[in-house]
Amino acid sequence: MKKVLIISPYFAPVNAADMQRVRMSLPYFADLGWDAEVVTVDERYTDVSKDELLSQTVPDNIKLHKLKPLDKKWTARIGLGSIAIRSLWFYKRTVDRLIKDGNYQLIYFSTTQFPVCILGHYWYKKFGVPYIIDMQDPWHSDYYLNKPKSERPPKYWFAYRLNKFMEPIAMKSVAGLISVSPNYITTLRERYPHLNDIPAATIPFGAFAPDTQLASENNDRFPELLSKDHINLVYIGRGGADMHKAIAPLFRHLQTRDISADKLKVYFIGTSYAPAGQGRPSILPLADQYGLSDNVIELTDRISYYHALITLQQADALFVPGSDDVKYSASKIYPYILTGKPLLAISNAKSPGYQILAEFVVDHNLGYDDRDVDNKISTFIDGLLAGNLSKPKYHTEAIQKYSAASMTQLQCELFNELLKTRRV
Structure with a gap:
């Protein structure tokens, strides 16, 4: 059995999106020939919500x-709240000890806390253990460089540098790359040409069916957020100005229809x-522009993972x-699909998320620049208001x-390819 040491500063029960790949893969690693161990930060020292x-x-x-x-109560005084920065030295010390005592063939970074x-x-120079980095998001990116200050993440000036x-x-010295989007790998290879010579794979997050069952069994543990007196169209996940192009066609249609706020509510939950x-x-600022402040409810506070599934x-x-x-590439699409609920998706038609939903044959998977986007939204909203939207057949x-399980197999195939390549 080969051994992989996984670096994930956030891990269960911490309710962080970037640990979900690891959590959902752990049940399958052993059957694929890999004994996985996880090095994480004790959840008592994180300020992310728990589930x-x-x-x-x-x-x-x-x-x-x-x-x-x-x-953090000490480091925050000098502006350093990042879990990656706060744990960097302790990761070094802990993993140094583990490598000396264990026999690991690979180190696997799966996190968006990239400084670690x-x-x-x-570790590669000191111990000769190769490592893979999982690019769930871009690390160094110019995306926000020309954006207004109001649209940039907090502390962008420092983070960018x-x-x-x-x-x-x-x-x-990275020996392999995994990414949720092929574009992330392309960008890195353009920036660092030597990466063209190492194994790489585009592996989206997977759909983990046990979560749906576990959520159903615990639906009484969380407060209901939706109104029972309205028809509810729901989105749960981060917000941001970069999503306005995808949301605007829906708001434009609702504005034209002038649908009563007593009938339809559109929820955006956990946007910050x-x-x-x-x-x-x-x-909400975008909803206000379309006169939809009574139809749209935005709850900025993030809710726990299973609370989200239940909602x-x-x-x-x-x-x-x-x-x-x-x-x-949004990782959130799989929990949506597993609910079996009618789904309206609007995105950049060239994005990985759009392509994945097309493979599932989602009936209302729309590009925001599609010529018939308004008509397709109209069909969806008509069915929603009439209560006759059919259950999706994916x-x-x-x-x-x-x-x-399939996504874990792809990870292990890359692990094996990397080790084979290094032995040649």
């Missing part, structure tokens, strides 16, 4: 190595990454807007192709 149900899906035999980082990835270069400095260090109570609405199950229909960034091959 204890997440831990129930982690196999009991998985070793979790938890480390204690610098306390620079340790891969150090830190990422520009750190990314080359991590890429210097800010701490609870501190999020700034990013969708999706309680909706009458679901809405998935995409980013105007063609490279963006392509069975796509369901199997994008299952968490």
Whole structure:
């Protein structure tokens, strides 16, 4: 059995999107010939919300190595709240010990807390253990460089320069790349030509069916967020100005229809990454422009993973807007598909998310620049208001192709290819 050491600063029960690939893959690694261990930050030292149900899906035999980082109450005084920066030294010390005591064939960084990835270069030089980086998001990116300050992430000036400095260090000795979007790999290979000589694979997040069952069994643990007196169209996930192009066609149609707020509510839930109570609405301002402030409800506070799944199950229909960034690939689409609810998706037609939904044969998978986007939205909304939207029938091959088990197999195939390449 080969051994892989997985670096994931956030892990169950922490309710962070970037640990979901690891969590959903752990049940399948052993059957594919890999003994996986996870090094994470003790959840007591994170300020991200927790969902204890997440831990129930982690196999009991998985070793979790938890480390204690610098306390944020001290580092925040100098503006350093990042879990990656706070845990960097402690990752070095902990993994140094593990590598000396264990026999790991591979180190696997699967996180968007990218600064920890620079340790891969150090561990490779010191111990000779190759490493893979999972690019769930872009690391160093120019996307926001020409955006107004109001549309940039917090502390963008510092983050941009830190990422520009750190990314080359991590890429210097990386032995393999995984990415949710082929565009991320293309960008990295253009930036660092030596990456053209290493194995790489585009592997989206997978659909993890056990989550749906676990959510159904625990639906009384969370408060209901949706109105029982209205027809509810629901989106759960981050917001932002980059999604306005995808949301605008829906709002434009609703404005034209002048649908009573007593009949239809459109929910946008968990749109901000800010701490609870501190999020700034990013969708309501757009709704106000279309005169839809009574129809649209934006709840900026993020809710736990299983609370989100339960809320999706309680909706009458679901809405998935995409980013105007063609490279963006939303991991959220699989929980939407697993609910079996009618789904309206609007995105950049060249994006990975659009292509994946096309494989599932989603009836209302629209590009925001499509000539007939308004007519297709009209058909969807007509069916929603009349209560006669049919239950989706997704392509069975796509369901199997994008299952968490299949996505884990692709990861392990890359692991094996990397080791084979290095032995040649």
